[in-house]
Amino acid sequence: MISIALEHDHDDFLKYSLSGYISTDASGKIRSANPKMLEWIGCGIEQIIGKPVSSILSIGSRMFYETHLSPLLKLNGAFEEVSVELLVGNGNRLQVLMNAYLRNDEHGKANFIRLNFYRATERKVYEDNLRHSIVDKESTLQQERELAILREQFVAVLGHDLRNPLGAIKSGAALLKRSAQSDRDKAILATIDRSTFRMEELIANVMDFARVRLGDGISLGMKPVMIEPVLQHIVDELTITFPSREVRTEFIIKDFIFCDPDRISQMVSNLLANAITHGATTDPINVVAWLENDQFKFEVRNGGSQITESVLSTLFEPFTREATTPSQQGLGLGLYIASQIAIAHKGTLTASSDSNETVFNFCMPASL
The missing domain is CATH 3.30.565.10 (Histidine kinase-like ATPase, C-terminal domain)
Incomplete structure (x- = not known):
């Protein structure tokens, strides 16, 4: 007969679960993981403690998590059935569905995050087969080429269009500096200087990041x-x-x-x-x-x-x-x-x- 205590033992459930579980602190740094998750990613718990949970995801999934899922979690407190790829121990990727929720303390302050992962291998195979039955390989490759070109053009246009209004802000701030200024005006103009510097840096970094990811790499004029x-x-x-x-x-x-x-x-x-x-x-x-x-x-x-x-x-x-x-x-x-x-x-x-x-x-x- 199964012990009632064992049946309701939370630790025993996590230990033998066929799904992966991770607990992080409020900023997303890993604090614990169950055996199934460690088995999937092929490492011991000491190797991932303190790392951001996004570090166990593929590059594409990591970008999606940091730019979309993490803000969504802070805003809504949870998300469900999001398809991502884990970096597993043999160097391959494992398709999983990820759920997460943010727990707050009694004062409403973020306390910790719990995430659970479900294998989605069969679902991925089904989706791939369905997609390949509709679009042949040649058409798919052509679409990918067109998408890569579109992304590159988008980044170039975005960088150009952002730099123009940013230049106008810098020029306007430079003109205002020539006139008499109160201490408050000086503080505001200093803030504008710092902000425009950061914006210029972000624009340059995003455009270079896109070039590297699209295969062009960093261009040099030696x-x-x-x-x-x-x-x-x-x-x-x-x-x-x-x-x-x-x-x-x-x-x-x-x-x-x-x-x-x-x-x-x-x-x-x-x-x-x-x-x-x-x-x-x-x-x-x-x-x-x-x-x-x-x-x-x-x-x-x-x-x-x-x-x-x-x-x-x-x-x-x-x-x-x-x-x-x-x-x-x-x-x-x-x-x-x-x-x-x-x-x-x-x-x-x-x-x-x-x-x-x-x-x-x-x-x-x-x-x-």
Whole structure:
């Protein structure tokens, strides 16, 4: 006879369930998972504790979760039967249906999130067979090509159309600065400066992200450059935009560097913006650049809380930084774009962190 206590044992139910269950904190960081979920993704619980739940999803599902499902969960408190793909242990993907709900405490503050996953393999096979019976392979490939072109055109038009009104806002703010201003006016114009800077960065990052995902990659215009003035300009620009932050520099580069100066500027700007956003506001940011054995090396150091190893391992993936340490400043694409710029220059971009500081290191060949 089955024990009544065992029949109503919640832990026993989760342990032997044929579905996957995950519990996270209010920000979406994984706190627990049942055996079936660990079996599907092929790792131990210690490997996913503290990681965002989106980290176990494929890139497409991760983007959908971060840009749609996570906001929907905060707004409605739940969603049901959403089709996503899990990254499973053998390197493949598992089609699942995901449900989630947000639990609040007695004061209405978000407490934790529970998610459950159901295999949808047979359903996916049925849908694929149905689709293939209606549209032949040649037609499907043509549609995918047309869709890729449409996406690329959409991103290009979006970037162009956003930059025009943004330019008008910047020009208007610049004109207002020339007239007499009260302290309140100065504060408003400073806010406009910071906001337009962030908007320009977001537009550039989104367009580059689209190019990389569509297969074009980061484009470069390589040429010999005296890099010190380029670096100093970026530092000056950011310190004007964020006057409360102290940035210390040490540049020791007296020779030409063969690179794309605009892309190096973009990478440095993203790294500095990351330090300003996530670093301790009371500590200075240290920026150092030098030449060593025909290698151009660049380093950004900032104080603040230590970044855990689990977060460091996914730091240069899109959307992950904003998922783990939300700043409400962007999409979490800055470090991803910076890493792609490093790769395009045949260089490396790495990060390390301890209780004292976080350091980003860039290294690339200085010449052909």
